[in-house]
Amino acid sequence: MTITLPKPIATYFAADRADSDAIARCFSEDAVVVDERHTHAGRDAIRRWKTEAATKYDYVSEPVAVAREGDRTIVTSRVTGNFPGSPIELRYAFVLDGDAIARLEIVP
Incomplete structure (x- = not known):
């Protein structure tokens, strides 16, 4: 099944297969990521978070569904x-700011 994602989110999932710098560029300068109960604030922290995750694990993330909940995708x-x-299956809750991601929470 093919799903249609907003452009910044589609860019995020494509970048997730590339590198930490590509991921960091998906976010606004003061963006926040919450993953595994840890908060990562700002592009530099987000870059470190993604680098550490990529060092520990090899993985593929395949979006299977999308929905809107208030200001979150x-x-x-x-x-x-x-x-x-x-x-x-993980839930990625995105808050967008124009063409950038302002907040991302990842939970089971």
């Missing part, structure tokens, strides 16, 4: 890789 993605619990 919720993407359900099937994540498969070499981490405990794989595969898993």
